[in-house]
Structure formats: C-alpha cells, structure tokens
Amino acid sequence: MEKDFILSELHKTLEDLEKNELLDEENSFPFLIFDQLNDLIFLVNDFRTITYVNSKINSLGYSASDFKGKDVAFIFEGEISKQMQFFFSRKASNKIWVFKDYLTKIDGTKVFFEFKLKCFNIDNEYFYVLIGRDLTENEKLKKDIEKLKKDEEEIKKVLELSNIGIWKWDVLNDKITYDNRYQKILGYDKDLFQESWETFEEFIHEEDRKHIVNLIKEHFLERTTIYESTYRIKSKDGNYIWFLSRAGVVEKNKFGLPRFMIGTYTEISEYKEKIDEIKKEKAFIQKVLENMGQGLLILDYDFNIMFANKAFYKMLNLEKPHANNYEDFLVPKYIEVFEKEIEKLKSEKEEIVSFECELKYRPDKIITVIVTAVAYEEEQIKRIILVMTDITEKKKLEELLKRYATFDDLTTTYNRRAGFYALEKYFQLSKRRREPLTIVFIDIDNLKYINDNFGHDAGDFVIKKVADVIKNSLRESDLIIRIGGDEFLLGLPNTKETDVEIIFQRMSKELEKVKFDGEVRISLSWGICEYNNFDEEITLESVIKKADNKMYEMKSAKKE
Missing domain, CATH: 3.30.450.20 (PAS domain)
Incomplete structure (x- = not known):
C-alpha cells in the first residue's frame, strides 16, 4: 500500500x-x-x-x-x-x-x-x-520485472521445447490464461477453463482446492517468496492428472495489491507415486532417527551441525535447535580429543572411530558418552555421522563398584584385599629405597562388650571413631587397613618405631575422652614392628606376624 x-x-x-x-x-x-x-x-x-x-x-x-x-x-x-x-x-x-x-x-x-x-x-x-x-525487495522486484519482460519471448521459445507450460493471471479482473499444453495433456480440444479462475477451480480435485487457495494467500501477503503447489486436474476421460506449479506476483497496483501473477506448470503424474514413496520412506527414517535411544549427530567437514535427533538434545537437556557447532556441547578439555579422532575419518586413516568424551549437560552438569563415528561421502556431499551413547550412569556404577572393592564402607579406610595389595607395594618400595617401613597391628579393646551391652550401632560408632582418630593422627601417605571387625593394620613409610609409640600415646588420650555408661572407655592394644633389615630375606607376612604378636602381648598384659 x-x-x-x-x-x-x-x-x-x-x-x-x-x-x-x-x-x-x-x-x-x-x-x-x-x-x-x-x-x-x-x-x-x-x-x-x-x-x-x-x-x-x-x-x-x-x-x-x-x-x-x-x-x-x-x-x-x-x-x-x-x-x-x-x-x-x-x-x-x-x-x-x-x-x-x-x-x-x-x-x-x-x-x-x-x-x-x-x-x-x-x-x-x-x-x-x-x-x-x-527498498531492498522493491529494487530487486523492479529489476526482476524488467528482466522478465526482456526475456519473455526467449523464455516462451524455451518452454515450447520443454515439458513446461506457462500461465498468467490478471488477479483484479479474475482472468487466467494458459498456453495450449493443458488442453493436450488433459485431452480437450478447447480452452476448458474459459479464462476464468472460478472455472479453473471447478476442475481441481476437491481435496486440493483449499490448499491451493491458502498457498496463494500466503504469497499475496508476502509470507512466501514464491507460490508452489501440486494439485490434480480432471481430464477428459474422468481421471485426475497431477501437476506441479510455481508462480510469483510480478506486478502490483498503487495500493500494493497483486495485479498480475505469472507461473509455470508441468505434469508430474508418472513421478508422483515415486515421490510419495520417497516421502514415506524419508518420514519413516526420520521417525526412526528421532526416536532411537542414542544421540545421533551429523556434521559437515567443517564440524557444523547439519542434523541432530531428539535423543541428542534430550541427552544434553537442550531445547531444539540450540547447538550449532561441536564446541557448543563438548567439555573444553575433550575438544582436542574430538578433533583428533574425527580427523582420522576425514583423512581416511580409519573407517570408523570410537572414543569416550564428556558433554555439557545444561545448566551446569556433565555427562560421559561413548562416541562412534563414520565418514559418509557421496558426490559432493561429505558428512560425519556420530552416534553417542550416554554411559554416565555406567561410569558412576563403575566408580561405586570400584569404591566398594577398595574401601571399607563403614570407615572409608582400605579394605583387606585392596589394603594388603597396597601394603605389599609399600614393602617392596621400602626394600628398594632402603627406607624403614613400620607395620602396626591394632585391636580395639572391649568391642564385644560394647556390642553386647550397647548394641551394634554403638559398636559401629566406636570403630568409626577409632578410624577417624587414626586418620587425624597420621599423614596422607600412611596406609590404614581395616582387616577385621575390631582390627586395623597400618603401613607407615619412612617412619621409626619410636615415633609411632609417641603417636599412639597421643591417640589413646584422645580416645579416653569417649565413654559409654559413664564407665566404659575406648582403648586400643597395638603391636609395632619396624622393617629395616634390608639385606635379610624377610617377607611382609613375617613383619605383620611380629606386629600381631606384640599386639597380643600388650592385650594380655592389660588383663593381668
């Protein structure tokens, strides 16, 4: 207007x-x-x-x-x-x-x-x-109109040699004109539309009429740059023939209303069935991809995202679409790993790659995935197809199992199996470096009495309290192993027996502060054995045995 x-x-x-x-x-x-x-x-x-x-x-x-x-x-x-x-x-x-x-x-x-x-x-x-x-589109439209008028005759000649027909619509006067190709295709020997849009609509299949009108309205309101539709027209023998038409408004009046529309049409009946089959197959594949449980990502060779399925966005808690580049979802420290692996595909060093990496889960979490990727190339199309499997819960389970297999659940100290393995490493290192290693065997006094009179919860409290006191008294490099219900074993590298006695006297005073029923105190019996005879054939088991014997000597002395 x-x-x-x-x-x-x-x-x-x-x-x-x-x-x-x-x-x-x-x-x-x-x-x-x-x-x-x-x-x-x-x-x-x-x-x-x-x-x-x-x-x-x-x-x-x-x-x-x-x-x-x-x-x-x-x-x-x-x-x-x-x-x-x-x-x-x-x-x-x-x-x-x-x-x-x-x-x-x-x-x-x-x-x-x-x-x-x-x-x-x-x-x-x-x-x-x-x-x-x-004025951008206005100037472009003027140039297009000038070019269209200039080339109109040449276009008509080209169209005569092709399977494409041409039509023109005087919108304000409701006058539509076609070349005679329609007549030949439909089997008529005269202009069946009588230059009337209303008559033309009568020949269109009733299922297609509303769709065509809506598409034309969209184009008139400039919501689409070109009008395009497929529709069926009734032929002389009563059958319907499929057509594809493309058109555009080429002239408006001073109020901005469409005045002339010009377009082309071509028969597509023989292709329509194949097109429908392809659409159905594409829709089916799309549905499969969208609903698969794993994240699917397709990248071009510049790593831009060309396609991502629903599972991918759900995996990252993203609204679709959001990510445009692989850096949008990769944890930064894995970017180099990602690029290195994908480059193997691009350079054809590998046909398929599989690697583990971490992705950013909105808003501030991280998930672990296994990425399996292949390269796809056909003619000028080059793509990288990636399938991502979320293994976050699996990793958590592995860590949990690893923890249970390594640490005592009550005290978080090393359990017997993992502790003895680590202590053997300490022993071999001590022998190689010729540095002392002190082994301490600890037993909690009166734990059975506490369990019988105050319950196992109280007993567990005592065990945990003892473990906490030991942890707070030792270095991070010292090894603490719970080897039984009331027994602990310590491995103290580069530590002498005299130093350990001082530590244990301090620990005993700390434990004396905890009482049950006003009378029962927590106390320990311990035995210490320093390994420093590096030239003798001594085993770790023998050192532990000496510490164990000394512990029993101390415990027996308390009963006398």
Whole structure:
C-alpha cells in the first residue's frame, strides 16, 4: 500500500477520532489494518515518544516492546537524527518529511528504507506518523520485472521445447490464461477453463482446492517468496492428472495489491507415486532417527551441525535447535580429543572411530558418552555421522563398584584385599629405597562388650571413631587397613618405631575422652614392628606376624 494513501486515509479517520482514542485503542482503526501492511509504521506523540509500532518490526528481529516508550530519534543517527528533532520542534501540521536511511536488524545487517514523517494536529495537540518502506525487495522486484519482460519471448521459445507450460493471471479482473499444453495433456480440444479462475477451480480435485487457495494467500501477503503447489486436474476421460506449479506476483497496483501473477506448470503424474514413496520412506527414517535411544549427530567437514535427533538434545537437556557447532556441547578439555579422532575419518586413516568424551549437560552438569563415528561421502556431499551413547550412569556404577572393592564402607579406610595389595607395594618400595617401613597391628579393646551391652550401632560408632582418630593422627601417605571387625593394620613409610609409640600415646588420650555408661572407655592394644633389615630375606607376612604378636602381648598384659 502506498504511504501517501495510508497517510491520506489516516488523516480522514483522525477527523472523526479523538487523539487519545487513537493512541490508546489498538483495536480501533487504523491499527486493525496496520499489521497487514508491508510497511513499517510508528505512531509518535509530541514528546517524540513512540506509542505504537506495527508487526513489520518483527521482520527486523525486534518486537514492538523494544521501541514503545523510546525516543523515535534514537532509531536514526547523525544528520537524520538532528533533522528529525528539528521537524518535531517546528510542529508543522500536515507537513511531510521524506528521507531515506538504514535500519539495523537485530543480527547486525542493515536494511535500506524510505521514510515519510507527517505531523497531525488534533484539538491543538500534535502527534506524528512515521512510515518506512523496505527498498531492498522493491529494487530487486523492479529489476526482476524488467528482466522478465526482456526475456519473455526467449523464455516462451524455451518452454515450447520443454515439458513446461506457462500461465498468467490478471488477479483484479479474475482472468487466467494458459498456453495450449493443458488442453493436450488433459485431452480437450478447447480452452476448458474459459479464462476464468472460478472455472479453473471447478476442475481441481476437491481435496486440493483449499490448499491451493491458502498457498496463494500466503504469497499475496508476502509470507512466501514464491507460490508452489501440486494439485490434480480432471481430464477428459474422468481421471485426475497431477501437476506441479510455481508462480510469483510480478506486478502490483498503487495500493500494493497483486495485479498480475505469472507461473509455470508441468505434469508430474508418472513421478508422483515415486515421490510419495520417497516421502514415506524419508518420514519413516526420520521417525526412526528421532526416536532411537542414542544421540545421533551429523556434521559437515567443517564440524557444523547439519542434523541432530531428539535423543541428542534430550541427552544434553537442550531445547531444539540450540547447538550449532561441536564446541557448543563438548567439555573444553575433550575438544582436542574430538578433533583428533574425527580427523582420522576425514583423512581416511580409519573407517570408523570410537572414543569416550564428556558433554555439557545444561545448566551446569556433565555427562560421559561413548562416541562412534563414520565418514559418509557421496558426490559432493561429505558428512560425519556420530552416534553417542550416554554411559554416565555406567561410569558412576563403575566408580561405586570400584569404591566398594577398595574401601571399607563403614570407615572409608582400605579394605583387606585392596589394603594388603597396597601394603605389599609399600614393602617392596621400602626394600628398594632402603627406607624403614613400620607395620602396626591394632585391636580395639572391649568391642564385644560394647556390642553386647550397647548394641551394634554403638559398636559401629566406636570403630568409626577409632578410624577417624587414626586418620587425624597420621599423614596422607600412611596406609590404614581395616582387616577385621575390631582390627586395623597400618603401613607407615619412612617412619621409626619410636615415633609411632609417641603417636599412639597421643591417640589413646584422645580416645579416653569417649565413654559409654559413664564407665566404659575406648582403648586400643597395638603391636609395632619396624622393617629395616634390608639385606635379610624377610617377607611382609613375617613383619605383620611380629606386629600381631606384640599386639597380643600388650592385650594380655592389660588383663593381668
């Protein structure tokens, strides 16, 4: 619609409306039609504050709320902004200022517009209408029309030698014309449509009519750049023949309404069945890919994401689509691993690769996956296909099993199997470095009495308390092993027996602070054996046995 026409119609309407009514009622005229226009429209009050902007602003990536309440001059820069401020200061009723300038879309690209700004005076109060038309498509359309007219004859000659027909529609006069190819295909010897769109619709299969009309409306409203549809037309023998048609509006009237539409058509009956089969097969494959339990990712050779299934996005707790590049979902330390493995496929060193990596799970978690990838290449298409299997729970289970297999559940010290394995390593290291290793055998006194009189929960408390005191008294490098219900074994590298006695005296005082029933105290019996005879054939078992014997000597002495 021409901007002068909009301003003219708006001016007529304003004569019958109060200013407040216009600015406050967005359901009244002209707001009802503004959103249907292809022009950008702002309403501005006397303070240069934008009070309304139509939905055309959405095409720039913004919403109306991004502009409402803001100074209209902020849209423009430099000299245009200064001239606009001057225009507002003049309050020149019914004057129109025409200018051209760029608006920046939300993605940073610039769009060239022609603007018209007009001042209105209603009851001595001023407000303004700013209308902008995108000149990008306008200029492109003019060039396309010129080229189309210039090449029209040549196109007709080419079409005569092909299986493509041509049609033209005078929209305002409802006159549609075709070449005679339709007649030949459908078996008629005259123009069956009689140059009438209404008659043409009667020959179209009833299931296709509404679809065609909707597609044409979408194109007329400029929501699609080209009209394209498939439909069936009844032939002379009563059968329906499939056609594919593509078209576009090539000329509009001064109000912006479509005037002429030109298009092509071709028969596709022999291909329709194959096309439908391909669509069904594609839909089936798509359904399988979307509903498979593993994440599926297809990358181009620059690592851009070309496809990701629902399972992939669900795996990362992402809304689809979100990730554009592999770096968007990989934990940074695995980026190099990922690139190295995929490069093996690209360089054809490997036909298939499989590796473990970690992915970012929104908002702040990490999951572990096994990635299996293959390269796909056909003609000019090169892709990397990756299948990702979430093994996070499996890894957690492995860690849990490893923990249970290594540590005592109650005290978190080493259990017997893992502890003796580590102690043997300490023993061999001591022998090789010729550094002393002290073995301590510990037994908790009166644990059976505590269990019998206070319950096993109390007994467990005592065991845990003893383990905690031992941990707090030793170094991180010292080894603590729970070898039985009330027995612990210590491996203290580079430690002498005299030093251990001092440590245990301190530990005993700490344990004396804990009492049961006011009388029963926690106490320990221990035996210490320092391994320092590096030239003798001594085994770890013999050292432990000596420490065990000394522990029993101490325990027996307490009973005497």
